[in-house]
Amino acid sequence: MNAIAFPKPDPGIMERRETIVAGLAVLLPPECLVTTEDERRAFETDAFTAYRRMPLAVALPRTTNEVAAVMAYCHREGVPVVPRGAGTSLAGGAIPQEDAVVIGVSKMNRILDINFGDRIAHVQAGVTNLAITNAVATEGFFYAPDPSSQLACTIAGNIAMNSGGAHCLKYGVTTNNILGVTMVLVDGTVVEIGGEAMDAPGYDLLGLVCGSEGQLGIITEAHVRILRAAEGARPVLFGFPTSVEAGEAVAAIIGAGIVPVAMEFMDKPAIEICEAFAKAGYPMDVEALLIIEVEGSEEEMDAALARIIAIAKTHGVKTIKESKSAMETAAIWKGRKSAFGATGRIADYICMDGTIPTGQLPHVLKRIDEIVKSYGLRVANVFHAGDGNLHPLILYNCNDPVEARKAEDAGNDILKLCVEVGGCLTGEHGVGIEKRDLMRHQFNEADLHQQMRVRAAFDDDWILNPAKVFPLDGRARDGAGR
Amino acid sequence: MSEARVLRPASEAEAIETMRDALAGNMPIRIAGGETRGGIGRPMQSAVTISTAALTGITLYEPSEMVIGARAGTPLAEIEAALAAKGQMLPFEPADYRTIFGSSGEPTIGAVAAGNISGPRRLWAGAARDSLIGVRFVNGSGEIIKSGGRVMKNVTGLDLVKLQAGAWGTLGLLTEVVFKVSPRPETVATLVLHGLDDTSAVAAMSRAISSPFEITGAAHVAQDGKTYLRIEGFADSVAYRAGALGKLLADYGTLERLDAGIDVWSGIRDAAPVALPRERALWRISVKPSLAAGMVSTIRANRTCETLYDWGGGLVWLATEASGDAGERQIREAVRHAKGHATLVRAPDSVRASVPVFEPEAAAIAALTRRIKASIDPSGLINPGLMHAGL
Incomplete structure (x- = not known):
């Protein structure tokens, strides 16, 4: 499977590999530099495992200053840099190229300060998403964005990809929960963007950096917003005879002025896969399952659920099952959050991430089914129903190149469909290399060139993560005439 | 122009x-x-x-x-x-x-x-x-x-x-x-604490915001000594949370619930408590909440001003004499010290032409x-x- 192109490695860089490695060795101690082929192999791909490239070398700096030194060196030498968090990108955002140095932030994993009064945690960017919540949970606080990979993924990666999660309907995504970052620019300059106040001055550079996929700089520290958790949370399973009825129930709940903290949808294949893995007590005799979570005191949750149940009943709900204990709650979420991993146990899969206007749900689910069937493949759907962020998992056998190609083609058709109905290519996983060549379906040349000129304002020479996001042909430089 | x-x-x-x-x-x-x-x-x-x-x-x-x-x-x-x-x-x-x-x-x-x-x-x-x-x-x-x-x-x-x-x-x-x-929201409740100084008001707001009771507004009108909190949602939930907040904040005084017909929030939203007279300069300052009151007190030591705290202290509206640099040098120094930034929202053209309006x-x-x-x-x-x- 080689549908996605990589730029041809620059022979001038490849033949200087020894010199470049020696140059890096001056800047970093040996334990922070990965140079042997065996050890480099661990960094040749991310969670988009169908593609891999062996990097020139891997730098794992321990401080902002070390990142700056390595970055400045690579910039001076004209060597591309691929930033890396934990390597959990599903879009290939951290996949290297042969002539690039990987700069990983995993050694910068300390929580620097927790300020409960101002509700801010100051962390090094290699800290994992879940480690922040774990560090503040004793006082009843949490860090809101909760991507499924939260046990492993880093804040640097979350910021780079503007990660979401199951609870963003109420709490927003990464860009809504970051107050400031320390970032190393392409030439090694260290800048502070935003800070500890709620709003930042000047242009919203923080908003621009969130989701920029490692193309504007390398994040080394962050001030993140922490929130006090609700008194309690209770997920409830609602089984529906059809996906259409489940979709209508979602619209009716929002229409009634209720925004639950999470509304997750699974179709029958997804229910079967997740139940087999997590034993969460999901109903097996329904076509569609909604996991709806409410928060508050026991009385508040009872009242909110009574309203939601009344609405579900007018939309043909077949099964209603409330979590009765913390263990049941954990099992329900374990099932949902391991949907990708559980799917991986039964087949290879590619995971799509398009978003659609929720009103298009019935139409799009029907079309996804038709598209995947037309390639002779199977699909399982899990998604965030409240915000229309779909995750169709297309099942295939990666040892069969023809089938692999079909899976990729089916995925591309689904993403084009998402754009056609008014949505977008990616809701939370990012473009990476995976969706790079589809960008022209969502944006015209003027849109793309404007984005690329803004990108070039940070990195005129396209050193940082250069093979990502934008189609390889026809790239623009900035308008500054420097 | x-x-x-x-x-x-x-x-x-x-x-x-x-x-x-x-x-x-x-x-x-x-x-x-x-x-x-x-x-x-x-x-x-x-x-x-x-x-x-x-x-x-x-x-x-x-x-x-x-x-x-x-x-x-x-x-x-x-x-x-x-x-x-x-x-x-x-x-x-x-x-x-x-x-x-x-x-x-x-x-x-x-x-x-x-x-x-x-x-x-x-x-x-x-x-x-x-x-x-x-x-x-x-x-x-x-x-x-x-x-x-x-x-x-x-x-x-x-x-x-x-x-x-x-x-x-x-x-x-x-x-x-x-x-x-x-x-x-179906129901909006405004709760008031009386007579707090700026430091206590910010501390009270911080405690409320750090509770699980979903505070959607937290403001302190310094010259009135009134500290406002807002909770929103369905009536039963609002009643529950209002009671819980009263207990949580008991050592700051009695938490009074305003009649539903009284709207203080549109005035706070529009900076009305400090907006007039218009001859004065008006600064909008974003700051780390715990440093807000100290910052204001530093500014007050040198010049007369009126202040409105919103966002639990994270936003300070500050009205002061517009003459000279409208306090630019002093105010920015205090704001920088509090890790914040300031915008000179209102001042005569001549002032806005001579001092930075947005944070340098x-x-x-x-x-x-x-x-x-x-x-x-x-x-x-x-x-x-x-x-x-x-x-």
């Missing part, structure tokens, strides 16, 4: 054409919405004003998808009325600056986006920039550019939407904006800002110098 003409394109196509003509003529362009916030920024010289006054109308409203889109010149009042009819609202509670400036005109939705205009609920629901999910704008090359769209989860490409929020029109003419919206930027950030400006407006003709000299 010396200007020859005001142009009012009535469609996106006309907006493109109007911008292209002005750019081709090498004319510095002032972008205008409803002119209610015209006093913001550094005074600038422009040859032509392009107004969104005729670029109006809601283009998309899907209540069940919680999304609304409109042309940039659409009056905010029209948006809010359409949302209210379906039991929804803009979650960030945009402020109305007419009290501050004594301006007439109608605030527009485009200016709300361009100025990242938020109100008290920003504390809970995020700023305008957090709800803004799509824009269309004409850049300084006369091209129409779209970024984002109509869905609330979207990470496709660089987020130029955020870049436009708070750029005050210096990065192009917005023609259309899309916001996510939220349900209007570190050299590396200023350089990035200039390059971003140049990447979108290469000839530098759009709202030139509004935010920073030479930008």
Whole structure:
């Protein structure tokens, strides 16, 4: 499977590999530099495992200053840099190229300060998403964005990809929960963007950096917003005879002025896969399952659920099952959050991430089914129903190149469909290399060139993560005439 | 401001054409919405004003998808009325600056986006920039550019939407904006603590915000000694949380619940407690909440001022004598010490021409800002110098 192109490695860089490695060795101690082929192999791909490239070398700096030194060196030498968090990108955002140095932030994993009064945690960017919540949970606080990979993924990666999660309907995504970052620019300059106040001055550079996929700089520290958790949370399973009825129930709940903290949808294949893995007590005799979570005191949750149940009943709900204990709650979420991993146990899969206007749900689910069937493949759907962020998992056998190609083609058709109905290519996983060549379906040349000129304002020479996001042909430089 | 003409394109196509003509003529362009916030920024010289006054109308409203889109010149009042009819609202509670400036005109939705205009609920629901999910704008090359769209989860490409929020029109003419919206709460309760000094008030607000009871407004009007908290939702839940907060804050005094008919929040939103008289300069200061009261006390040691704390202390409105530098040197020093930043929202033209209106930027950030400006407006003709000299 080689549908996605990589730029041809620059022979001038490849033949200087020894010199470049020696140059890096001056800047970093040996334990922070990965140079042997065996050890480099661990960094040749991310969670988009169908593609891999062996990097020139891997730098794992321990401080902002070390990142700056390595970055400045690579910039001076004209060597591309691929930033890396934990390597959990599903879009290939951290996949290297042969002539690039990987700069990983995993050694910068300390929580620097927790300020409960101002509700801010100051962390090094290699800290994992879940480690922040774990560090503040004793006082009843949490860090809101909760991507499924939260046990492993880093804040640097979350910021780079503007990660979401199951609870963003109420709490927003990464860009809504970051107050400031320390970032190393392409030439090694260290800048502070935003800070500890709620709003930042000047242009919203923080908003621009969130989701920029490692193309504007390398994040080394962050001030993140922490929130006090609700008194309690209770997920409830609602089984529906059809996906259409489940979709209508979602619209009716929002229409009634209720925004639950999470509304997750699974179709029958997804229910079967997740139940087999997590034993969460999901109903097996329904076509569609909604996991709806409410928060508050026991009385508040009872009242909110009574309203939601009344609405579900007018939309043909077949099964209603409330979590009765913390263990049941954990099992329900374990099932949902391991949907990708559980799917991986039964087949290879590619995971799509398009978003659609929720009103298009019935139409799009029907079309996804038709598209995947037309390639002779199977699909399982899990998604965030409240915000229309779909995750169709297309099942295939990666040892069969023809089938692999079909899976990729089916995925591309689904993403084009998402754009056609008014949505977008990616809701939370990012473009990476995976969706790079589809960008022209969502944006015209003027849109793309404007984005690329803004990108070039940070990195005129396209050193940082250069093979990502934008189609390889026809790239623009900035308008500054420097 | 010396200007020859005001142009009012009535469609996106006309907006493109109007911008292209002005750019081709090498004319510095002032972008205008409803002119209610015209006093913001550094005074600038422009040859032509392009107004969104005729670029109006809601283009998309899907209540069940919680999304609304409109042309940039659409009056905010029209948006809010359409949302209210379906039991929804803009979650960030945009402020109305007419009290501050004594301006007439109608605030527009485009200016709300361009100025990242938020109100008290920003504390809970995020700023305008957090709800803004799509824009269309004409850049300084006369091209129409779209970024984002109509869905609330979207990470496709660089987020130029955020870049436009708070750029005050210096990065192009917005023609259309899309916001996510939220349900209007069934019940709103305003709770008041009396007689707290600034330090205790911020501490009380911080304790409330750090509770699980979902505070959607937390403000302290210093000269009245009144500290306001707001909770919203269904009546049973609001009653429960009001009781719980009363217990939590017992050592700050009795928490009084105001009659439902009394609205203090629109005044707080619009900085009304400190907005008058208009001869005074008005500063808007973002700061780490725990340092807010100390910062104000440092400023007060040197000059007379009135203050309004919003966002639990994270936002301070400060009114003071406009003469001289309107306190710029002293205030910025105290603000920097408190790790915040300050904007001189209101002052005479002569003051705003001589002192920085927006927070001066570190050299590396200023350089990035200039390059971003140049990447979108290469000839530098759009709202030139509004935010920073030479930008």
